[in-house]
Amino acid sequence: MKRIKxxxxxxxxxxxxxxxxxECQTSCQSACKTSCGLANQQCENSNR
Amino acid sequence: xxxxxxxxxxxxxxxIYSGSVHLVDEVAYDMIALFENTDHEEIISQMLARYxxxxxxxxxxxxxxxxxxxxxKDGGKLxxxxxxxxxxxxxxxxxxxxxxxxCLHVAHTCNLNCNYCFASQGNxxxxxxLMSFEVGKQALDFLVANSGTRxxxxxxxxxxxxxxxxxxxxxxxxxxxxxxxxxxKNFRFTLTTNGMLLDDEVTEFxxxxxxxxxxxxxxxxxxxxxxxxxxxxxxxxxxxVPKFKRFVEQRGDKExxxxxxxxxxxxxxxxxxxxxxDLGFTELSMEPVVSPPDEPWALNQEDLPKLFEQYEIxxxxxxxxxxxxxxxxxYHYMIDLSGGPCLHKRMSGCGSGTEYxxxxxxxxxxxxxxxxxxxxxxxxxxxxxxxNTELGEKFHRCNVVANPDCRECWAxxxxxxxxAANSYHASGDINGTYEYGCxxxxxxxxxxxMIKAAQQN
Numbered sequence: 344m345k346r347i348k349x350x351x352x353x354x355x356x357x358x359x360x361x362x363x364x365x366e367c368q369t370s371c372q373s374a375c376k377t378s379c380g381l382a383n384q385q386c387e388n389s390n391r
Numbered sequence: 392x393x394x395x396x397x398x399x400x401x402x403x404x405x406x407i408y409s410g411s412v413h414l415v416d417e418v419a420y421d422m423i424a425l426f427e428n429t430d431h432e433e434i435i436s437q438m439l440a441r442y443x444x445x446x447x448x449x450x451x452x453x454x455x456x457x458x459x460x461x462x463x464k465d466g467g468k469l470x471x472x473x474x475x476x477x478x479x480x481x482x483x484x485x486x487x488x489x490x491x492x493x494c495l496h497v498a499h500t501c502n503l504n505c506n507y508c509f510a511s512q513g514n515x516x517x518x519x520x521l522m523s524f525e526v527g528k529q530a531l532d533f534l535v536a537n538s539g540t541r542x543x544x545x546x547x548x549x550x551x552x553x554x555x556x557x558x559x560x561x562x563x564x565x566x567x568x569x570x571x572x573x574x575x576k577n578f579r580f581t582l583t584t585n586g587m588l589l590d591d592e593v594t595e596f597x598x599x600x601x602x603x604x605x606x607x608x609x610x611x612x613x614x615x616x617x618x619x620x621x622x623x624x625x626x627x628x629x630x631x632v633p634k635f636k637r638f639v640e641q642r643g644d645k646e647x648x649x650x651x652x653x654x655x656x657x658x659x660x661x662x663x664x665x666x667x668x669d670l671g672f673t674e675l676s677m678e679p680v681v682s683p684p685d686e687p688w689a690l691n692q693e694d695l696p697k698l699f700e701q702y703e704i705x706x707x708x709x710x711x712x713x714x715x716x717x718x719x720x721x722y723h724y725m726i727d728l729s730g731g732p733c734l735h736k737r738m739s740g741c742g743s744g745t746e747y748x749x750x751x752x753x754x755x756x757x758x759x760x761x762x763x764x765x766x767x768x769x770x771x772x773x774x775x776x777x778x779n780t781e782l783g784e785k786f787h788r789c790n791v792v793a794n795p796d797c798r799e800c801w802a803x804x805x806x807x808x809x810x811a812a813n814s815y816h817a818s819g820d821i822n823g824t825y826e827y828g829c830x831x832x833x834x835x836x837x838x839x840x841m842i843k844a845a846q847q848n
Contacts, residue, residue: 358734
């Protein structure tokens with residue numbers, strides 16, 4: 344595609360089927376403690 | 392739903408439901424904006440009128456671009472469907488969350504007297520006190536007993552200042568390690584400290600046992616000392632910075648964060664982040680102050696455009712320093728596009744009051760550290776468990792689905808509905824909206840994704 348470059352991202356549709364194991368870090372249990380974001384949370388599901 | 396924005400010379404298109412990120416040129420940017428609501432022949436006419444003077448913009452080329460956009464749509468990477476609408480209620484009603492994280496308030500007291508402390512100088516507007524080993528042990532037993540099949544359990548030693556109860560922290564870590572093989576669990580400990588009592592013995596133990604250590608530093612000496620003072624009114628910068636330097640030197644490649652708070656008094660907070668980086672710290676976090684609006688250090692609406700500018704300055708400087716071979720990380724820009732959270736995680740909120748609980752020194756349970764000692768949010772205790780099941784259910788339903796504002800927001804799958812405590816303090820309802828925080832969060836996400844675009848371009 345000449346005008347569009349798509350970055351590699353996780354397929355969220357697929358993750359709906361394989362995700363939800365809950366082993367990842369709780370969102371607030373890290374550096375912030377006063378605001379919430381989860382974009383930086385690592386997925387820990389080896390079967391994703 | 393898509394979100395388009397321009398930043399630092401990049402034209403970025405986010406496809407919200409699929410999580411796709413597209414880096415496009417000006418022509419495609421405008422065509423995507425029109426694609427769903429404008430006749431495609433009309434789009435070509437408009438583009439020829441706007442960009443026809445450019446060498447590579449021909450009618451055929453524009454038709455090719457329309458085909459590319461259609462292909463992305465057909466492939467589920469642009470204008471994709473709402474993936475969660477069919478599963479939202481079923482998923483939440485059918486699942487019973489299990490407990491997996493705990494904020495252990497081992498000390499409701501502090502050796503600093505920071506003006507802006509959300510915990511009221513460590514006592515959370517209650518009595519001062521230290522957690523006994525027996526209470527902490529019961530909390531760990533309670534966590535294990537209620538964690539179902541989850542393997543990874545997180546425990547943060549928090550306060551007040553947890554190093555004021557250091558012996559109990561060590562005993563609890565040792566006790567938890569005995570539970571791991573019996574119950575097939577893996578404890579990950581975090582310590583959040585102001586650094587005043589940091590010494591080599593603490594450092595050695597932390598490097599062996601603590602998965603992460605959060606070190607509180609607000610940046611420049613004059614900024615840090617303005618609010619982070621001892622009870623005699625003296626700033627703590629000169630005491631803690633050498634300790635933090637020594638700690639980080641010995642930390643090796645294990646995780647830590649240098650975490651600051653910015654206020655109305657230092658809206659130019661990037662200078663504080665750069666100061667930390669210049670001190671040699673590389674894992675950095677800087678948070679907006681959580682404060683009632685009538686406090687002199689509270690952030691206000693006039694600060695907001697300045698803060699937006701600061702986040703852009705930070706992103707550009709990080710790109711520059713990375714190219715120069717002296718990178719640092721910023722917690723909120725550490726977005727993981729390819730290995731980040733699944734949709735379940737993105738839908739399910741922060742976990743407070745369900746998979747995450749705070750425990751006071753006396754064993755009382757609250758949804759998270761920011762609700763501690765608010766009597767309306769007492770959930771039970773570590774001996775009897777969660778007794779306020781109605782409250783537990785309310786937190787279980789607190790997520791992007793519950794808040795109507797989130798339904799219209801492009802950033803919802805990056806924040807999962809945000810912080811319940813912030814929402815509560817801003818709106819009186821955990822399902823409400825903390826608009827100020829949302830604005831800052833969205834700006835941070837735009838910057839974080841722009842950095843990814845710059846790295847891959």
